[in-house]
Amino acid sequence: MLTADITSWLDSNTTAGSRAYVVEHRAETQGWLDRIGIAPESEFAYFYLHYDASAARGWYELNAIDQIQDWTNYAHNELEVPSEYIALTGIEGDGMDLYNRNTQAVYVVGFGQFEQLAEGSLAPTATSFQGYLHWRKAKVRA
Numbered sequence: 001m002l003t004a005d006i007t008s009w010l011d012s013n014t015t016a017g018s019r020a021y022v023v024e025h026r027a028e029t030q031g032w033l034d035r036i037g038i039a040p041e042s043e044f045a046y047f048y049l050h051y052d053a054s055a056a057r058g059w060y061e062l063n064a065i066d067q068i069q070d071w072t073n074y075a076h077n078e079l080e081v082p083s084e085y086i087a088l089t090g091i092e093g094d095g096m097d098l099y100n101r102n103t104q105a106v107y108v109v110g111f112g113q114f115e116q117l118a119e120g121s122l123a124p125t126a127t128s129f130q131g132y133l134h135w136r137k138a139k140v141r142a
Contacts, residue, residue: 001046006133010047010055018052032065036072036086037101043129044099056136060092071096079114088132099129106132 002010022029029048030040038045053062063071071087075096081087088097088106095110098117105124109117116122126132 001043002130002133006130006137009137010051010133013055013057014051018054022050022052029065032068036068038086042104044104047129047133056133057140060089060097062088062097063090080118081109081114082118085117097125097132099132100124104128106135 026049030045033040033045033048038048047056048065053064056062067090068086068088071090072085074091075081075085075087075098076083079096081096081098084100084102085098085107086101088099090096095108095113098107098109099105100107103124104127106126106129107117107122108125109122113122126135
């Protein structure tokens with residue numbers, strides 16, 4: 001489901017212990033994905049069912065699957081982020097990375113841009129979760 005260059009990068013950042021943990025907790029992860037409204041066939045679901053959040057290192061830390069709901073609640077309640085978005089990161093640096101459940105686009109939203117996001121005038125950083133992983137990978141090399 002993910003391209004070879006992305007899986008190679010993720011694999012290079014994954015320890016044997018991390019891989020074993022992900023496999024052992026796959027059913028629990030699926031439960032979290034269901035609770036946050038992620039389609040099982042999506043790139044997002046594939047990532048979390050096969051990798052630990054730390055595998056996509058290089059930019060701000062991705063939320064672990066069991067942290068996404070808390071950060072999403074924060075984004076909705078405190079930052080007035082529309083309900084179709086979930087939080088990929090916590091508040092990092094100048095903002096938050098958000099995933100749109102309806103379109104699968106990812107937005108890196110800086111403080112002062114949340115209104116643009118709500119209005120629909122902010123362009124996505126990537127039009128897919130895999131595109132976002134490519135963007136993150138490029139950040140490592142930058």
